Amino acid sequence: MxxxxxxxxxxxxxxxxxxLILSMGIGHRVTVAQTYMTTDEAIRHPKSELADRIExxxxxxxxxxxxxxxxxxxxxxxxxxxxxxxxxxGVDILAIQETAKTTQQSLLEQAEAYNHPYAEILSExxxxxxLTSKYxxxxxxxxxxxxxxxxxxxxxxxxxxxxxxxxxxxxxxxHQEIETILEIVRNEKKKEGLIFLGDFNSVSRLDSTLxxxxxxxxRNMKMLAKKYSSHDNLINGEKLDFEVHxxxxxxxxxxxxxWKNTDYLIARPGRIDFIYVSNDLKNEIKEAKFVFDEFTxxxxxxxxxxxxLQTGGRSGKDK
Numbered sequence: 001m002x003x004x005x006x007x008x009x010x011x012x013x014x015x016x017x018x019x020l021i022l023s024m025g026i027g028h029r030v031t032v033a034q035t036y037m038t039t040d041e042a043i044r045h046p047k048s049e050l051a052d053r054i055e056x057x058x059x060x061x062x063x064x065x066x067x068x069x070x071x072x073x074x075x076x077x078x079x080x081x082x083x084x085x086x087x088x089x090g091v092d093i094l095a096i097q098e099t100a101k102t103t104q105q106s107l108l109e110q111a112e113a114y115n116h117p118y119a120e121i122l123s124e125x126x127x128x129x130x131l132t133s134k135y136x137x138x139x140x141x142x143x144x145x146x147x148x149x150x151x152x153x154x155x156x157x158x159x160x161x162x163x164x165x166x167x168x169x170x171x172x173x174x175h176q177e178i179e180t181i182l183e184i185v186r187n188e189k190k191k192e193g194l195i196f197l198g199d200f201n202s203v204s205r206l207d208s209t210l211x212x213x214x215x216x217x218x219r220n221m222k223m224l225a226k227k228y229s230s231h232d233n234l235i236n237g238e239k240l241d242f243e244v245h246x247x248x249x250x251x252x253x254x255x256x257x258x259w260k261n262t263d264y265l266i267a268r269p270g271r272i273d274f275i276y277v278s279n280d281l282k283n284e285i286k287e288a289k290f291v292f293d294e295f296t297x298x299x300x301x302x303x304x305x306x307x308x309l310q311t312g313g314r315s316g317k318d319k
Contacts, residue, residue, distance in 0.1 A: 063091040063094050063306045066098050084113075091306065094133070097302075098128075099127075118137045119133070122149075131152055138155045149167075164177075164199075170231070192280045192281075200273070205246060206255055210271075217269035221240075225237060255276055277309075
């Protein structure tokens with residue numbers, strides 16, 4: 001009799017639990033799934049109800065932005081001028097260079113302010129790089145060896161994002177850095193859906209006509225070399241070096257700004273900020289442009305580069 005009573009209690013508990021789960025409905029499916037997250041994931045990604053819906057989007061916006069010493073010109077509390085601007089832009093994925101005095105925790109808090117619940121920093125040092133996103137950032141890989149600032153790689157949906165910031169000092173160091181990075185890519189199993197972006201501190205042969213029409217960038221490089229003995233950015237002190245981007249294009253990657261626009265604006269004397277995609281993505285490029293507005297004119301010495309991919313619900317589609 002005692003055994004029967006105990007079994008009945010267990011049975012009723014199971015029925016009650018099943019009823020509670022069913023009563024939650026499909027709308028709470030993601031909340032149920034959250035119970036399987038690790039404690040670390042729950043802390044780092046508090047808005048995981050966004051789940052993996054990146055695959056359902058018709059388009060995706062990706063920005064690369066060197067924010068100049070951690071956006072030091074924004075003296076508002078918690079950098080609200082900066083975060084309000086990003087919230088207004090509404091970018092889906094943001095690659096950041098010069099995250100000065102930023103920790104993993106402060107990056108997460110800042111990213112939350114512009115609706116990015118996911119964020120990863122390469123390292124907590126003076127001039128690091130970072131990635132924030134509306135969608136889960138997975139399989140994060142950090143590379144430091146032989147790299148001036150480093151390389152941050154991660155998967156977001158079907159895409160592999162690669163953020164870097166090459167040395168500003170010597171062209172020979174950048175040659176070594178890009179070889180190191182491309183070797184990392186060669187060793188990756190996945191060769192499609194790659195987005196490679198950041199501050200490359202080097203100019204491209206694709207823009208060479210701009211530098212023949214004006215010698216402003218060349219003069220700037222010569223001036224820096226005279227002022228700082230650590231700067232060696234010209235071949236034999238005289239010629240522009242295009243080798244970094246030659247290697248990237250020949251890998252092959254597609255320069256999104258050049259691919260999408262026959263005539264594009266460059267606000268600096270030379271273009272050193274780039275977004276590249278693996279060639280399987282080039283026909284998905286809907287738009288690529290530098291963002292010029294009142295905010296970007298003042299708060300950094302770089303203009304953000306913005307790309308829109310027309311994904312059309314990319315996941316599962318034949319490419």
